[in-house]
Structures are given as C-alpha cells and as structure tokens.
Amino acid sequence: MKKIRLQVNGTWRSGWAAPGQTLLEFLRTELDCTEVKHGCGKGDCGACTVILNGMAVDSCLVLSLQVDGSAVVTAKGLGTKENPHPLQKAFIETGAFQCGFCTPGMILSAKALLDTNPQPTKAEIRRGLSGNLCRCTGYRKIEEAVAAAVDYSSKNHGSTEDSTH
Amino acid sequence: MQIRDHLFPSSLVEAVEMLHAEGGKARLIAGGTDLIREIRDQTNEFEVLVDISHIPGLDRIEKKGELICLGPLVTMAKAESSAMLKQDAPALAEACSWVGGPQIRNRATLAGNIVSAQPAADGAIALLALDARLKILGRLGERTLMLAESYAGVGRSHIDSSAEVISSIEWIAQHPGEVSAFRRMTKRKALALPQLNCAVWMSQTGNQCTAIRIALGPVAESPFRARQAEAFLLGKPLSLENLAACAAAACKEAQPRDSVLRGSGRYRKQIVAVIVRETLEQAANRLEGSQA
Numbered sequence: 115m116k117k118i119r120l121q122v123n124g125t126w127r128s129g130w131a132a133p134g135q136t137l138l139e140f141l142r143t144e145l146d147c148t149e150v151k152h153g154c155g156k157g158d159c160g161a162c163t164v165i166l167n168g169m170a171v172d173s174c175l176v177l178s179l180q181v182d183g184s185a186v187v188t189a190k191g192l193g194t195k196e197n198p199h200p201l202q203k204a205f206i207e208t209g210a211f212q213c214g215f216c217t218p219g220m221i222l223s224a225k226a227l228l229d230t231n232p233q234p235t236k237a238e239i240r241r242g243l244s245g246n247l248c249r250c251t252g253y254r255k256i257e258e259a260v261a262a263a264v265d266y267s268s269k270n271h272g273s274t275e276d277s278t279h
Numbered sequence: 280m281q282i283r284d285h286l287f288p289s290s291l292v293e294a295v296e297m298l299h300a301e302g303g304k305a306r307l308i309a310g311g312t313d314l315i316r317e318i319r320d321q322t323n324e325f326e327v328l329v330d331i332s333h334i335p336g337l338d339r340i341e342k343k344g345e346l347i348c349l350g351p352l353v354t355m356a357k358a359e360s361s362a363m364l365k366q367d368a369p370a371l372a373e374a375c376s377w378v379g380g381p382q383i384r385n386r387a388t389l390a391g392n393i394v395s396a397q398p399a400a401d402g403a404i405a406l407l408a409l410d411a412r413l414k415i416l417g418r419l420g421e422r423t424l425m426l427a428e429s430y431a432g433v434g435r436s437h438i439d440s441s442a443e444v445i446s447s448i449e450w451i452a453q454h455p456g457e458v459s460a461f462r463r464m465t466k467r468k469a470l471a472l473p474q475l476n477c478a479v480w481m482s483q484t485g486n487q488c489t490a491i492r493i494a495l496g497p498v499a500e501s502p503f504r505a506r507q508a509e510a511f512l513l514g515k516p517l518s519l520e521n522l523a524a525c526a527a528a529a530c531k532e533a534q535p536r537d538s539v540l541r542g543s544g545r546y547r548k549q550i551v552a553v554i555v556r557e558t559l560e561q562a563a564n565r566l567e568g569s570q571a
C-alpha cells in the first residue's frame with residue numbers, strides 16, 4: 115500500500131492505494147466517491163467515467179497508483195442542487211434519464227466534450243457520448259439535453275466550465 | 280495473480296532495467312486498457328507492473344528527415360486528432376478514430392495495439408499498410424523489427440513486454456503521388472470490434488500503380504498482407520475494373536474464420552472483396568484529388 119494524493123473536484127485528498135487497484139475502486143472505497151458508478155468494470159459501458167487531467171477516462175481502466183498528483187473531476191464537482199451546472203440543469207429539464215445509473219458518466223463525457231468543443235454538432239455530441247451506454251431507454255433525450263446545455267451556456271454568455279478550474 | 284508492486288521508471292532505459300531485475304515476473308504497462316482487464320479477471324501471469332506512463336516526451340508525433348516517428352505513449356486520441364497524421368497518414372488517423380470509445384482512445388496506445396498482437400487491431404492494420412518498423416529497447420540495446428515480423432500468433436508478439444519496450448514506431452513519410460486509406464465493417468458505430476478492417480497504401484506514377492500494400496484483419500492469425508492482390512495491381516492503371524479485380528484476388532487469399540462476434544467465415548470472406556474494393560477506390564479518389 116502507498117499513500118497517494120490527488121485533487122478531487124478541486125480539493126486535495128489522500129488515501130491508501132494498492133498495486134493493481136483501479137481508480138474506480140480507490141475513489142469508491144477509499145474516498146467514498148460513490149457518485150462514480152461501477153458498471154461493467156471493463157471499459158465497455160462508461161458508467162465509471164471521470165475527467166482525469168482534463169480527459170474523460172473509464173476509471174475502471176486506470177490504476178490508482180497512476181493518478182498520484184493528478185486532478186480528477188466527478189459528477190459531484192459540477193454543481194450543487196441549488197446551483198446546478200448547465201448540463202445538470204439540462205438533463206433534469208429534458209428528463210434525460212430513467213434509472214440514472216449511466217447519468218454521472220454521461221454528464222462527465224458531455225462536459226469533457228464541451229470543454230474542448232463548446233459548440234458541438236449533433237454528430238459530435240453523439241461521438242462524444244459514444245463511450246457511454248444507457249440500458250434503460252435510449253439516447254435521444256440525452257443528446258437533446260447536451261444540445262440544451264450548449265444553448266444555456268451561450269445564452270448566459272457563460273461557459274460549461276465548473277468552478278473547480 | 281496478485282500485483283505485488285507498481286513501479287514508475289523515469290526513463291525507458293530504467294524501465295528495461297526494472298523488467299530485467301524481476302526476471303520475467305514484471306510486465307510493461309502504458310495505456311493499460313488490455314492489461315487492467317487481465318488484472319481484473321485475474322488471468323494476469325505477472326506480479327509487477329513497470330509503468331512508463333509518467334515518462335515525459337514519449338507521446339510525440341514527429342517528422343525526422345524522411346521518417347514519421349511516434350513515441351510509445353502516443354494514444355489513439357492523439358493520433359486521430361493529429362493534423363500531421365490526418366494529412367500524411369490518413370489511414371492511421373482514421374483507424375485510430377474507430378478504436379473503442381472516447382475514454383478508451385484517451386488511454387490506449389498504438390504501441391499497446393501492436394504488442395497485444397490481435398489480428399484485427401485497427402491501429403496495427405493501418406501501420407502494416409504503412410510498412411511501419413519498430414525500434415525496441417532491450418537490456419542489450421536497441422533493435423529494429425518490421426511490424427510485419429513482430430507477430431507470433433493470435434495475441435502473441437515477438438516483442439517481449441516482460442523484458443523490452445517499443446521506443447519508436449516509424450515509417451517513411453508520404454511523398455507526392457502516394458496515399459493511404461482505411462475502412463472498417465462493424466455492427467455498431469462505436470465500442471464494437473471490427474468484423475473486417477482494411478488499410479491500403481498506394482503510389483501512382485502517370486496512370487500506373489507503382490507500389491501497393493493492402494492490409495486486412497481479421498482474416499488470419501495476425502494482421503494480413505494480401506500479397507497476391509498487391510501483385511495483381513502492380514504496374515496496372517487504377518481503373519475501377521482493375522481495383523475490383525484486385526479486391527477479388529484479396530478475397531481469394533483471405534481466410535476469415537467463423538466467429539460468434541464477427542460473423543461467419545463464409546460471409547466475411549465474401550465481404551473482403553467489398554471492403555478491399557471500397558478502400559482501394561477511396562485511396563484512388565484521394566490520389567486524383569491531390570493531383571487536381
């Protein structure tokens with residue numbers, strides 16, 4: 115075991131990491147970040163997506179010891195109930211979820227997309243979300259929600275950046 | 280097998296020393312998208328990880344003289360978005376854009392795509408058409424190996440990642456009159472294995488095909504060069520008839536197996552003629568476009 119430090123949603127945190135342990139397991143069990151969902155555990159579903167040093171990754175395919183000193187953003191880093199992130203607001207208003215299990219990963223993939231491409235086309239939104247599976251219903255409302263978040267951001271002259279950056 | 284240690288060398292030379300010190304019990308890790316699955320499934324036969332992912336400068340895509348050189352940490356995402364590769368090796372940029380989903384492409388490396396030695400690895404199929412060669416660093420120094428010579432069977436590479444590391448992936452940059460293209464058949468548009476994939480590199484002088492390489496997967500134990508089809512087209516004009524006949528020759532020599540995931544061998548063998556023809560036509564169109 116080794117003590118590692120990483121920034122989670124803008125706050126430095128530390129915990130004990132074991133060789134071979136995934137970032138997903140570390141976040142959930144060591145740092146209680148249960149908003150990061152454990153889906154397939156092998157990079158097929160995207161439920162465990164986090165933003166690692168600015169890039170969307172499957173946290174089940176990253177090892178905890180690899181992230182010592184890194185910055186991780188989870189769904190909790192985007193907004194609060196009182197002051198939701200434009201993506202969160204758009205997902206709620208569009209009704210872009212059913213069971214909600216894929217939602218944190220969907221929102222983080224969308225955020226990673228908008229951070230690099232603030233005005234994506236429909237095709238770019240689909241491609242940006244193509245590493246995330248929803249098993250309840252479908253993707254149409256999810257796509258609509260991301261498009262709506264783009265609209266909110268441009269109308270407010272704001273960005274989809276969260277407060278941690 | 281339990282992972283006993285996870286080491287972070289500060290250079291490739293140190294990585295090779297660390298691998299040597301473990302006497303075969305360590306494995307090199309870069310993107311980890313294959314290895315971490317092995318660890319999860321407890322099928323891993325290694326107990327130490329030697330991790331090169333924190334070594335700076337290994338993710339470069341550079342032109343050195345007439346060569347294009349990729350470092351061992353170049354990811355699929357980096358390759359697919361590289362302006363140089365899009366221009367100079369479009370088959371490779373396109374192939375990389377098909378691997379997994381965005382999260383996988385942000386981690387998975389081309390070097391890993393080669394060492395994992397799967398017969399349908401999109402990146403490796405494109406690199407085979409580009410006739411890439413590998414620089415491999417071992418304890419006794421650096422050796423050069425053609426990518427085509429690196430395969431030892433399905434999932435088995437002659438590059439021993441318990442002892443050595445790919446330090447560079449290189450090929451001769453495209454000259455005027457040369458072009459590459461890539462196509463893939465798949466059941467879904469993302470997060471899906473290829474049923475077939477094809478990369479073509481060709482050179483044209485006047486109206487004649489003066490050099491051609493056709494790489495196909497998965498139609499053999501390792502990424503496959505359709506040499507009879509290549510021989511057919513060599514020296515001939517790039518007419519639609521000749522491209523179709525060349526694709527038919529590739530269909531004859533390809534040996535796809537029955538696969539639950541990818542489709543029956545009989546079906547895929549027929550489709551080889553289609554995918555090779557489409558890829559050849561795309562390459563020929565690009566040549567025409569570049570001369571217009």
